[in-house]
Amino acid sequence: MTMNTASIGVQDLLCEYEHNPLGLDVGEPRLSWKLVSDQRGIVQSAYHIRVMDEQGDMLWDTGKVPSDQSVHVSYRGPTLRSGQRCIWQVRVWDGNDHPSIWSEPSWWEMGLLHPSDWQAHWIEPAWDDDPEAFNPCPYLRTTFALSKQVISARLYVTAHGLYELSLNGQRVGDAYFTPGYTSYHHRLQYQTYDVSDLLRAGENAIGVVLGDGWYRGSIGAFSLRNYYGQRLGLLLQLHVRYADDSEQVLLSDEQWRATTGPILKSDLKEGEIYDARLEMPGWDQPEFDASRWQSVRIANYSLENLVATNGPIVRPRERFVPVAILTTPAGETVVDMGQNFSGIVQLKLSGPAGTTIRLQHGEALDKDGNFTMEHLGLGSFLPPPAQEVRYTLKGEGEEVYTPSFTTHGYRYVKVEGFPGTPMRDNFTGIALYSDLSEIGTFTCSDPLLNQLQHNILWSQKSNFLEIPTDCPTRERAGWTGDAQLFARTGSFLMQTGGFFTKWLKDLAAEQKPSGRVPNMVPSPERGMQINNNPVDFLEGAAGWGDAAVIVPWTLYQVFGDQRMLHEHYESMQAWVEYERLNAQDKHKPAGYTAPRYLEREPLAHERYLWDTNYHWGEWLEPDDPVPALLFSGLTPETQQLLSAPHVATAYFAYSTHLLSETARVLGKEQDAREYAALYQHIKDAYIREFVGQDGRITPEKQASYVRTLTFDLLPEEFRRRAAQRLVELVQQSGTHLGTGFLSTPFLLHVLSGNGYLDVAYALLKQETSPSWLYAVKKGATTIWESWNGIDEKGNPHNSLNHYSYGAVGSWLYQVVAGLELGAPGYKHILFQPQPGGGLSAASATYQSLYGEIATRWQIEDHTFQLTVTVPVNTTATVGIPVTLGRQVTERGQGLATVEGVTQVRQEQDATLIEVGSGTYTFTANHPAADVIAHRSLTT
Numbered sequence: 001m002t003m004n005t006a007s008i009g010v011q012d013l014l015c016e017y018e019h020n021p022l023g024l025d026v027g028e029p030r031l032s033w034k035l036v037s038d039q040r041g042i043v044q045s046a047y048h049i050r051v052m053d054e055q056g057d058m059l060w061d062t063g064k065v066p067s068d069q070s071v072h073v074s075y076r077g078p079t080l081r082s083g084q085r086c087i088w089q090v091r092v093w094d095g096n097d098h099p100s101i102w103s104e105p106s107w108w109e110m111g112l113l114h115p116s117d118w119q120a121h122w123i124e125p126a127w128d129d130d131p132e133a134f135n136p137c138p139y140l141r142t143t144f145a146l147s148k149q150v151i152s153a154r155l156y157v158t159a160h161g162l163y164e165l166s167l168n169g170q171r172v173g174d175a176y177f178t179p180g181y182t183s184y185h186h187r188l189q190y191q192t193y194d195v196s197d198l199l200r201a202g203e204n205a206i207g208v209v210l211g212d213g214w215y216r217g218s219i220g221a222f223s224l225r226n227y228y229g230q231r232l233g234l235l236l237q238l239h240v241r242y243a244d245d246s247e248q249v250l251l252s253d254e255q256w257r258a259t260t261g262p263i264l265k266s267d268l269k270e271g272e273i274y275d276a277r278l279e280m281p282g283w284d285q286p287e288f289d290a291s292r293w294q295s296v297r298i299a300n301y302s303l304e305n306l307v308a309t310n311g312p313i314v315r316p317r318e319r320f321v322p323v324a325i326l327t328t329p330a331g332e333t334v335v336d337m338g339q340n341f342s343g344i345v346q347l348k349l350s351g352p353a354g355t356t357i358r359l360q361h362g363e364a365l366d367k368d369g370n371f372t373m374e375h376l377g378l379g380s381f382l383p384p385p386a387q388e389v390r391y392t393l394k395g396e397g398e399e400v401y402t403p404s405f406t407t408h409g410y411r412y413v414k415v416e417g418f419p420g421t422p423m424r425d426n427f428t429g430i431a432l433y434s435d436l437s438e439i440g441t442f443t444c445s446d447p448l449l450n451q452l453q454h455n456i457l458w459s460q461k462s463n464f465l466e467i468p469t470d471c472p473t474r475e476r477a478g479w480t481g482d483a484q485l486f487a488r489t490g491s492f493l494m495q496t497g498g499f500f501t502k503w504l505k506d507l508a509a510e511q512k513p514s515g516r517v518p519n520m521v522p523s524p525e526r527g528m529q530i531n532n533n534p535v536d537f538l539e540g541a542a543g544w545g546d547a548a549v550i551v552p553w554t555l556y557q558v559f560g561d562q563r564m565l566h567e568h569y570e571s572m573q574a575w576v577e578y579e580r581l582n583a584q585d586k587h588k589p590a591g592y593t594a595p596r597y598l599e600r601e602p603l604a605h606e607r608y609l610w611d612t613n614y615h616w617g618e619w620l621e622p623d624d625p626v627p628a629l630l631f632s633g634l635t636p637e638t639q640q641l642l643s644a645p646h647v648a649t650a651y652f653a654y655s656t657h658l659l660s661e662t663a664r665v666l667g668k669e670q671d672a673r674e675y676a677a678l679y680q681h682i683k684d685a686y687i688r689e690f691v692g693q694d695g696r697i698t699p700e701k702q703a704s705y706v707r708t709l710t711f712d713l714l715p716e717e718f719r720r721r722a723a724q725r726l727v728e729l730v731q732q733s734g735t736h737l738g739t740g741f742l743s744t745p746f747l748l749h750v751l752s753g754n755g756y757l758d759v760a761y762a763l764l765k766q767e768t769s770p771s772w773l774y775a776v777k778k779g780a781t782t783i784w785e786s787w788n789g790i791d792e793k794g795n796p797h798n799s800l801n802h803y804s805y806g807a808v809g810s811w812l813y814q815v816v817a818g819l820e821l822g823a824p825g826y827k828h829i830l831f832q833p834q835p836g837g838g839l840s841a842a843s844a845t846y847q848s849l850y851g852e853i854a855t856r857w858q859i860e861d862h863t864f865q866l867t868v869t870v871p872v873n874t875t876a877t878v879g880i881p882v883t884l885g886r887q888v889t890e891r892g893q894g895l896a897t898v899e900g901v902t903q904v905r906q907e908q909d910a911t912l913i914e915v916g917s918g919t920y921t922f923t924a925n926h927p928a929a930d931v932i933a934h935r936s937l938t939t
């Protein structure tokens with residue numbers, strides 16, 4: 001094979017998961033690049049990075065570094081300064097030591113790194129709002145003159161509440177809900193904007209509208225208000241650089257003026273009220289007369305909690321034209337967007353001044369076809385959010401209104417007070433969610449499964465809005481359990497690196513010194529009580545708090561993000577120690593504190609059984625009586641029901657195992673050994689307590705078998721029997737799943753991994769409830785919270801947009817399409833499709849940090865064909881599911897001579913082929929009896 005310099009190219013340079021990030025506060029930003037080649041079997045043998053400052057002076061020149069690392073290479077040059085821009089390029093050498101040409105230059109720019117960089121003051125409108133009521137949004141403005149030619153300008157800004165900002169009447173950026181949602185007490189993001197092009201010589205104006213947002217609006221499961229503070233405020237700093245290299249800085253200060261305007265109420269959950277008659281044309285232009293506006297006051301808040309924005313922010317994404325405008329049996333006008341999602345309605349209309357239109361946003365129609373929002377609450381426990389918008393016309397021709405500070409989970413919009421006959425083009429649905437790129441696709445020959453995949457993606461979009469939420473309607477809370485169980489599926493579909501990096505920082509910030517993790521992050525909670533005793537009801541539940549360990553581990557797996565493990569090691573360890581402490585004898589010696597290090601014999605009182613505290617248990621198994629009891633009120637009896645020692649002990653074991661693995665990856669050998677030993681103790685205790693002599697697991701439920709098998713908490717000799725028993729339980733329920741939130745992600749994996757691929761497919765394809773396809777058959781466009789989201793009669797129940805059960809997605813990609821991790825970050829890939837369920841084809845694509853991975857198989861005329869794409873600088877093992885003796889070829893050629901194939905192994909039920917980068921099409925030319933058999937079993 002001949003190579004020349006053109007055999008390998010470098011493109012798609014990323015810094016901290018982003019293209020050219022502006023305003024970083026990461027001291028050693030990590031650099032990644034993708035390699036391309038038109039040849040097979042190409043690797044990187046060395047790289048050379050050079051980083052320059054804006055003047056072209058070299059900051060860091062690695063020289064030629066022999067290494068195959070092409071993702072997450074940490075910058076190791078001189079310490080970076082606030083506002084510093086770094087321009088970087090990379091070139092690489094292939095396996096034959098031939099160099100590529102230099103990549104196109106990319107850049108990153110640092111934000112304000114120190115509290116002392118902020119000369120601005122927090123400003124707040126001078127008037128007092130009524131904390132009990134919804135208050136009009138403050139409008140703030142200032143003007144300033146620019147005397148010289150501007151070279152560049154950076155705006156650094158954040159708010160208490162949300163801000164929408166304009167410069168000389170032009171909106172700055174297209175983001176929604178800035179500064180985003182974080183654990184504000186600990187971390188408040190600011191954004192950095194390049195506003196060089198928006199400034200002009202002479203007078204300029206900045207205008208800012210503030211909304212309640214998460215800061216003082218309704219948030220979390222209990223719709224608490226004023227949680228972070230009662231006063232909205234702004235912190236802003238504009239750095240203008242002139243051609244003569246001088247700088248002018250404009251600040252939020254007492255010069256600013258404030259007033260209220262057309263937004264009379266803004267609340268993320270409750271909605272927005274806008275009176276267009278109160279608009280102030282030109283209010284954000286320099287020439288506007290603000291002499292009647294009020295003053296602002298300087299507020300003193302610590303600047304220590306300010307952090308840069310390193311993850312994706314919310315942006316307007318898909319736009320929906322209504323599929324229908326209905327008149328319901330109740331005579332109401334209802335707009336149907338055809339898709340359930342999180343976002344807003346943009347109104348375009350005209351009518352007499354003073355006419356008020358009311359929009360209510362709901363997810364479903366009831367059995368009679370009438371608009372309803374009843375199911376969006378939980379009885380008297382949690383009322384449904386209002387999700388209501390009111391717009392009053394100013395009566396001046398066509399008016400366009402786009403809400404600023406609210407978002408709704410909805411598909412249907414009930415319209416009242418519309419002037420004239422509403423038409424489809426009066427309403428545009430705009431989806432709002434964190435701007436993560438979509439990196440994974442899955443399709444197969446079954447349209448119902450394709451719809452399921454669509455629904456999973458849309459529940460992710462609807463719920464990845466600043467934080468991973470349970471639903472975009474009722475609670476909108478960062479439930480840790482939901483996030484951890486969906487992280488793997490969600491990270492296939494979207495690039496979650498930045499999103500989870502941000503959220504995990506909040507998780508760690510809110511973790512208690514004991515290691516206890518709130519069940520929601522951020523956790524706007526006020527203590528709950530049973531019989532006047534405070535209860536730790538919303539913290540530290542097994543399967544929820546374990547997000548502290550599972551999410552970093554998942555991100556390490558899928559993105560090879562080792563820094564994530566490094567940065568969260570303490571938090572992960574603290575959580576496991578918390579579990580350990582609670583799994584000790586209930587009568588702990590006074591003053592006992594969790595041991596930091598485990599270099600000692602287990603303490604006498606250590607039992608390794610976690611049977612204390614509250615837990616949500618498996619949560620929402622079909623027919624689970626606990627949620628209903630719970631929502632009718634918290635009593636000591638429900639408390640009893642919420643102790644789930646089998647779940648808690650199993651998660652204690654699982655997290656301990658992952659922590660031990662993490663320690664191994666980080667080179668903490670001692671910890672790795674000790675946590676491995678701890679895991680063994682927990683496993684023994686679990687077996688003693690929950691596994692009978694006959695291999696039966698207590699409680700005898702599908703979830704127990706799934707969890708026990710997944711977390712490997714059985715003596716080896718019981719595994720086969722346990723899997724059999726699981727299958728019996730599935731069959732006893734008429735081939736229906738019986739799992740809840742925690743085990744559903746693992747159910748099909750456990751079945752296919754233990755020889756029951758056919759049962760897994762049968763469950764996947766089941767169409768009666770409880771099942772995934774029941775919802776699909778009922779017309780779902782998202783994943784439901786409960787299996788009976790819309791019952792047989794057609795009535796909706798609970799949230800219809802909860803991604804948790806969508807965690808079955810991982811099985812679609814990993815098993816059906818067969819795109820599986822072979823090494824962290826997909827440095828090595830396992831293609832191991834397992835056809836079945838009557839499918840004749842399936843495919844998946846995935847934009848890994850190394851480049852696109854693709855797989856597509858099809859069965860036609862008794863021929864199995866698999867096409868895979870392996871990115872440059874990675875390798876793969878391809879498993880062709882055929883029995884011994886079947887001949888496999890690559891584009892008609894015997895495997896022994898195929899370029900890029902490095903090894904072929906024949907196993908009982910598969911041919912395993914080791915390959916380097918490139919695209920390959922393998923064909924098993926003879927009838928593959930086993931593949932065909934799988935198909936016929938389930939057709």
Ligand code: BGC
Binds near residue numbers: 470471479
């Ligand atoms: C939420 C869940 C959450 C759960 C805790 C529910 O009300 O919607 O998704 O995980 O409470 O059990």
